[in-house]
Amino acid sequence: MNAYIFLALSIVCEVFGSSMLKATNGFKRILPTIGVIVGYGAAFYGLSLSLKTLPIGTAYAIWAGLGTALTALVGIIIYKENFNSKTLYGLILIIGGVTLLNIG
DSSP states (O other), rough: OOOOHHHHEEEEEEHHHHHHHHHHHHHSSHHHHHHHHHHHHHHHHHHHHTTTTOOHHHHHHHHHHHHHHHHHHHHHHHHHOOOOHHHHHHHHHHHHHHHHHHOO
C-alpha cells in the first residue's frame, strides 16, 4: 500500500482521537475514552507504516499540520467553537507551511 495512503488514514485516525478528547469529559466517559485510545493507536501505527518509505520530516509535517487544521475544523463544525479571521489565517498558515515543506 502507498505510504501516502497510510499517512492519510493516520491523519483521519488522529483527528478522530483528538476530537473524542473533548467528549471524554476528563476521561470520565468510557466510550469517548475508548475512541481516543483506538484513534491515537491507529494513528501512530499508520504513521509508523508510512515512515517505512517517507522521510520523517515530511511525514510528520503533513501529519501534524493537517491533523491540527482538520481538528480545528471539527471543533468549529461539531463543537461550535469560535471561528474568526485569526482562526482562518492560522489554518491558512498551517496548510501553507505543510505545502512549502513538501515543495522543499
